[in-house]
Amino acid sequence: MSKNVLILSGSPRKGGNSDLLCDEFMRGVLEAGNTVEKIRVSEKKIGYCTACYYCQTSGGVCAKKDDMAEVLQKMIDADVIVLSSRVYFYSIDAQLKTLIDRTVARWTEVKD
Numbered sequence: 042m043s044k045n046v047l048i049l050s051g052s053p054r055k056g057g058n059s060d061l062l063c064d065e066f067m068r069g070v071l072e073a074g075n076t077v078e079k080i081r082v083s084e085k086k087i088g089y090c091t092a093c094y095y096c097q098t099s100g101g102v103c104a105k106k107d108d109m110a111e112v113l114q115k116m117i118d119a120d121v122i123v124l125s126s127r128v129y130f131y132s133i134d135a136q137l138k139t140l141i142d143r144t145v146a147r148w149t150e151v152k153d
């Protein structure tokens with residue numbers, strides 16, 4: 042059965058190393074008959090989680106009004122999520138970490 046794949050590309054370098062790997066992964070996903078969307082995280086407006094916990098009393102709605110609600114809905118709808126990060130000082134990059142932190146509003150709805 043065809044899968045709905047979401048690729049979250051962390052690097053701001055369009056056509057850079059990790060972004061190219063995302064494109065190659067996307068090619069394989071399509072060749073195998075699945076659907077895929079790639080989001081370049083740096084092109085989205087995603088602010089930091091401030092641990093205000095508004096989301097805990099609002100049914101998963103975040104107090105910050107930016108692009109994260111749309112991205113998080115896509116994460117919840119996806120069968121497969123690909124997270125692509127550069128290695129930055131032995132860790133994941135800030136773009137992807139910021140996005141992961143913001144999933145706190147609805148992370149329990151993300152499959153598997």
Ligand SMILES: Cc1cc2nc3c(=O)[nH]c(=O)nc-3n(C[C@H](O)[C@H](O)[C@H](O)COP(=O)(O)O)c2cc1C
Pocket residue numbers: 052053054057058059060127128129130131132
């Ligand atoms: C601030 C900074 C920190 C980095 N830290 C690491 C690191 O800890 N380990 C590593 O192997 N490469 C490190 N790199 C190299 C990047 O991971 C490498 O250039 C990577 O290919 C960049 O990914 P991109 O082409 O997708 O943007 C660092 C680069 C920068 C600018």
